[in-house]
Amino acid sequence: MFAETGADAINYDTVASTGDAEFLATLRATRTISSETDMPVEVSMAAEMVLGFHGELEYEGTRLAGLWPHQQMKLVERAGAAIFGPVVNNNSKKSCAWNVARAATFVKACTAEATIPIHPNVGNGVGGVPMFEVSPLDMVSRASAAMIEIGKADGL
Amino acid sequence: MGTGDPNGMGMAHALASSMGGIKTAGDLVARMQLRKMRLNEAKQYVAEKLGVSVLDLSDSTVMRTVREELDIGVVTAVPGLAKGLEAKARIADLLDIHINSVERLKAKTGLGAGAPA
Numbered sequence: 311m312f313a314e315t316g317a318d319a320i321n322y323d324t325v326a327s328t329g330d331a332e333f334l335a336t337l338r339a340t341r342t343i344s345s346e347t348d349m350p351v352e353v354s355m356a357a358e359m360v361l362g363f364h365g366e367l368e369y370e371g372t373r374l375a376g377l378w379p380h381q382q383m384k385l386v387e388r389a390g391a392a393i394f395g396p397v398v399n400n401n402s403k404k405s406c407a408w409n410v411a412r413a414a415t416f417v418k419a420c421t422a423e424a425t426i427p428i429h430p431n432v433g434n435g436v437g438g439v440p441m442f443e444v445s446p447l448d449m450v451s452r453a454s455a456a457m458i459e460i461g462k463a464d465g466l
Numbered sequence: 467m468g469t470g471d472p473n474g475m476g477m478a479h480a481l482a483s484s485m486g487g488i489k490t491a492g493d494l495v496a497r498m499q500l501r502k503m504r505l506n507e508a509k510q511y512v513a514e515k516l517g518v519s520v521l522d523l524s525d526s527t528v529m530r531t532v533r534e535e536l537d538i539g540v541v542t543a544v545p546g547l548a549k550g551l552e553a554k555a556r557i558a559d560l561l562d563i564h565i566n567s568v569e570r571l572k573a574k575t576g577l578g579a580g581a582p583a
Contacts, residue, residue, distance in 0.1 A: 316566055317566060318500075318566045349566060392500050392501065425504075427505065447478040451478045451482035464499060466479060
């Protein structure tokens with residue numbers, strides 16, 4: 311339907327917010343759209359780990375519950391997505407520097423092996439940006455630059 | 467970018483790591499990323515198509531002139547220059563890519579190969 315209405319692409323955002331079953335549905339939808347239409351698909355996650363509300367669901371032989379960003383990326387690639395958006399959650403007990411370092415480490419693990427562009431989520435409470443209604447811009451700009459220069463992200 | 471400004475975060479990202487979107491060649495590089503090209507490959511592809519260096523792609527002064535000359539849309543509306551779908555159609559030709567909305571326009575208006583007989 312979207313293809314017929316002239317949509318240029320599909321963006322699945324906050325994927326797997328309700329766990330492994332939702333992630334499976336998204337991967338299946340991505341495969342269908344990528345194989346049957348010319349529309350690119352972006353898959354962006356909701357959190358860093360896929361929660362196992364079902365627990366035993368698999369995609370092409372890989373169990374979805376408990377997957378981390380660099381493992382999610384492999385499945386998203388296989389499903390035919392054009393862009394993957396990994397999420398790294400912040401630990402609000404830790405410093406901004408600690409959180410940016412952790413987020414960039416996860417993202418670098420994705421970009422090191424990815425064949426498709428990686429666009430990490432860098433916003434409130436994810437990707438090293440503090441959980442706060444008014445984002446401290448010195449920290450946002452540091453997280454932003456770190457994701458590109460150290461994490462080697464292809465975009466945000 | 468003061469207290470309570472909802473655009474505060476976006477503006478910080480724009481200044482820290484953004485290419486600049488339609489002000490530069492950011493939109494073109496993004497379109498090639500949607501074709502599964504990673505950042506460096508996408509920049510190289512766009513630079514070759516535009517006939518500029520990779521560094522020029524992020525230079526808003528250079529790209530303003532290049533975009534005006536190629537008529538592929540600029541950040542401010544200029545009388546006589548392409549905008550909206552006109553610019554999109556020219557970008558599709560320039561980058562040799564398929565853009566769904568452009569194809570639909572061609573089909574519906576009878577202007578392109580996708581037009582019904």
